[in-house]
Structure formats: structure tokens, C-alpha cells
Amino acid sequence: MQQSNRSADLIRDLYRQDTGYVFAKKPEEIAKEFGFTEVARLASNENPFGPSPRALKEAEKALCIMHRYPDTTHTNLINALQRYHGDYSFVTGVGMDGVIETCIRVLINPGDQVAISTPTFSFYGLAAAAQGGDVTHIPRNPDFSVDIPDFIAAARKAKISFLCTPNNPSGTVTPLSDIEEILKNIDGILFLDNAYVEFSPLDYRDLMNRYDTLIIGRTMSKVFGLAGCRVGYAFVPDWFRPVYEKAATPFTLNTISAAAAAGALEDHDYIDRTIAYVKKWRDIFTKEIGKPVLPSGANFVMIDVAPLTGDQATDFFAQNGVLVRSCRSFPGLADHYIRVCIGEEWENNRFIEVFRRL
Numbered sequence: 001m002q003q004s005n006r007s008a009d010l011i012r013d014l015y016r017q018d019t020g021y022v023f024a025k026k027p028e029e030i031a032k033e034f035g036f037t038e039v040a041r042l043a044s045n046e047n048p049f050g051p052s053p054r055a056l057k058e059a060e061k062a063l064c065i066m067h068r069y070p071d072t073t074h075t076n077l078i079n080a081l082q083r084y085h086g087d088y089s090f091v092t093g094v095g096m097d098g099v100i101e102t103c104i105r106v107l108i109n110p111g112d113q114v115a116i117s118t119p120t121f122s123f124y125g126l127a128a129a130a131q132g133g134d135v136t137h138i139p140r141n142p143d144f145s146v147d148i149p150d151f152i153a154a155a156r157k158a159k160i161s162f163l164c165t166p167n168n169p170s171g172t173v174t175p176l177s178d179i180e181e182i183l184k185n186i187d188g189i190l191f192l193d194n195a196y197v198e199f200s201p202l203d204y205r206d207l208m209n210r211y212d213t214l215i216i217g218r219t220m221s222k223v224f225g226l227a228g229c230r231v232g233y234a235f236v237p238d239w240f241r242p243v244y245e246k247a248a249t250p251f252t253l254n255t256i257s258a259a260a261a262a263g264a265l266e267d268h269d270y271i272d273r274t275i276a277y278v279k280k281w282r283d284i285f286t287k288e289i290g291k292p293v294l295p296s297g298a299n300f301v302m303i304d305v306a307p308l309t310g311d312q313a314t315d316f317f318a319q320n321g322v323l324v325r326s327c328r329s330f331p332g333l334a335d336h337y338i339r340v341c342i343g344e345e346w347e348n349n350r351f352i353e354v355f356r357r358l
Contacts, residue, residue, distance in 0.1 A: 014129055036321040040347035043325040045300050047225035048344040051260065052270040055226060058263030062256045070255045080262035081233060088208055088235045091244045094252045096195055096219045096232040101127050103191060103215060106247045107159045108133045115154040115161035117146050119333035121193065124162040139332055144170040144294065148178050155186045164193040166200050169327050169339040171296025173200050183211045192216045198223040199278050200297030205235065212237040222299055223274050224264040229257035281342045288352050300341035302327065309335045313358060320354040
């Protein structure tokens with residue numbers, strides 16, 4: 001089909017630019033290019049254990065009703081979340097990304113202010129810009145802690161602000177007192193991304209009982225081992241939930257994913273084993289790697305590979321059958337860092353062995 005000469009004029013200016021989420025290379029590409037039968041997959045912060053047995057059991061049962069549309073309120077999943085966390089208001093989405101997009105859709109008109117603590121997960125800015133938001137990036141301190149006064153100054157003008165803790169890609173954990181200081185001094189929504197919080201020493205849930213401008217985003221992709229199911233959820237104020245449900249795309253979260261998530265929340269042995277394993281290997285990485293490793297509360301570490309760039313180090317690891325993430329695409333981050341998640345034991349050992357040759 002011949003493309004119209006006017007087709008480029010139909011596309012929004014935002015998407016004519018070289019923008020969009022930057023993905024890591026695929027393991028299959030590295031295996032084919034460099035001749036490996038197995039590639040250590042340490043770039044995407046995944047759970048190395050596979051899905052929980054209870055998640056698999058519930059997903060299998062749900063296959064029998066996949067000819068029906070999902071329950072629009074996902075009652076079984078919400079009930080499982082309340083059994084696991086307590087009596088909070090929850091919303092769900094297709095991954096944390098889906099929750100973020102819907103929250104922005106609820107709040108942001110073109111030109112409204114959005115504040116983001118950076119360097120961090122790039123999707124906050126991409127989703128806000130797609131809705132027409134005016135994005136302000138607030139740089140973190142040199143040690144990657146949040147610059148609280150600067151963040152508050154920018155967030156005061158914002159309808160919604162984003163802060164990730166433990167932060168992606170640095171792993172930095174923001175103290176509870178800093179989060180509370182922000183909430184006391186802003187009027188808009190603070191979206192606190194807690195995708196990796198199960199691996200950290202802090203818990204922010206109690207703040208939901210004291211502030212009605214806080215949303216805490218969570219995911220089933222990390223500690224619960226369901227990255228392929230794309231299940232995200234959030235703690236929200238009571239007033240926000242009905243508006244979120246009105247703005248959400250109908251039938252987004254599918255029946256099988258919701259059932260798997262509800263099952264995973266019940267498998268406490270699996271959760272505890274995953275957390276203990278990650279903490280053990282996070283300590284090993286910190287001790288065994290002869291480069292600066294940032295303190296991390298997540299299932300990954302960020303490593304300073306200077307004088308190499310992140311891309312150079314990533315290419316070296318790829319040539320040796322290890323897939324890690326260059327941090328070049330994270331806004332506001334110097335180009336000499338890589339991010340490495342905790343994988344299976346053979347993957348972790350191969351990474352350490354290759355790193356010694358870097």
C-alpha cells in the first residue's frame with residue numbers, strides 16, 4: 001500500500017521525535033550473534049524462580065472460563081490483595097505501566113504540571129507527555145538520594161509527582177520521613193512507585209491512612225514472579241478509586257492474569273524464599289565486584305563501570321553470554337553505569353566471572 005505524503009502530518013509532534021521506552025536487547029539476539037546456547041538474563045529485573053505453584057494452579061483453573069469477559073472489578077484479586085495487605089482501597093492495571101497511564105489520564109489536562117525525581121524509570125515522563133502534561137525533572141543528589149527541598153518546590157505546582165523507591169535504576173531507598181515531608185508540603189498527588197519495595201527494609205503502606213494525596217504503585221512482576229502476566233495494582237485514596245475505574249480502559253486485565261496474581265499472593269513460602277535469595281546475592285555482588293556498587297533495596301544493583309561507558313560494558317558482557325542493562329537511556333544519569341538484576345545461580349556466577357575480565 002502506498003503511503004500518503006500527508007501521513008507524517010497526521011502524527012503528533014511528540015511521536016515524530018526519537019522518543020519511546022528503550023528496551024534491553026533480546027537474549028535470542030545475543031545467543032545468535034555470539035554463539036551461545038544459554039544467555040544469562042540479568043537486564044530486566046525478573047524473578048529467576050519462575051511463577052509460584054499457587055499462581056500456576058489458579059491460572060490453570062481460569063483457562064476454563066477464558067471465553068467470558070473478565071470481572072470488571074476483579075473482585076477475587078482485590079480480596080486477595082486485602083487479605084495480603086489489609087483493608088486498603090485498590091485499583092488494578094496491565095502492569096505498573098497501565099496503572100500509571102490511568103492515573104495520569106484521571107488527573108492531567110494538556111499543560112498541567114508533572115514533577116519527576118530523576119534519574120528514574122523513563123515511562124513516567126513518556127506517559128505524562130503523551131497526555132499533554134508539562135514535565136519537570138528534579139535531579140537527585142550525587143548519592144542518588146532525593147533532593148527534598150527541590151522536589152517539594154517543583155511538586156507544589158504539579159497535579160501529580162512521581163518518586164520511585166527503591167529507585168530504578170539506582171536501587172536507592174528513600175526514608176519514610178522524607179516521603180512524609182513531601183506529602184505535608186504539596187497539594188497534588190504523589191505517586192510512590194514501590195515496584196521493588198518487598199526487597200527493601202522499608203514499608204510505606206501506613207502513610208495511606210494519614211494522607212489522601214498518596215498513591216502507592218505495586219507490581220506482580222518482581223517478587224511474585226508474574227512479569228509475563230502484566231499485573232499492576234495500587235493503593236489509592238477512597239475518593240480516587242471510582243474516578244480511576246471510570247477512566248480505565250474496559251476489560252484491560254485479563255481473567256488468567258488476575259487469577260494467577262490472586263494465587264501468587266497466597267504463596268508466602270515462595271515470597272519469603274525469593275526475598276531471602278535476592279538479599280543473599282545482592283550482598284555477594286556488592287562484595288565480589290571490584291567496581292563501585294550503589295547501595296540497593298531492590299532485586300538489582302547499579303554499578304559504576306567508569307572509565308567504560310554503560311554501552312561498552314554491556315557489549316562486553318553480551319559477547320560473553322551475559323545480558324545486562326546499560327543505563328544510558330535513563331534521563332539525567334551519567335553514561336558510565338550498568339544495572340544488573342539477581343538471576344539464577346549459574347547466571348550470577350557467570351556475571352561475576354565475566355566482570356573480573358571487564
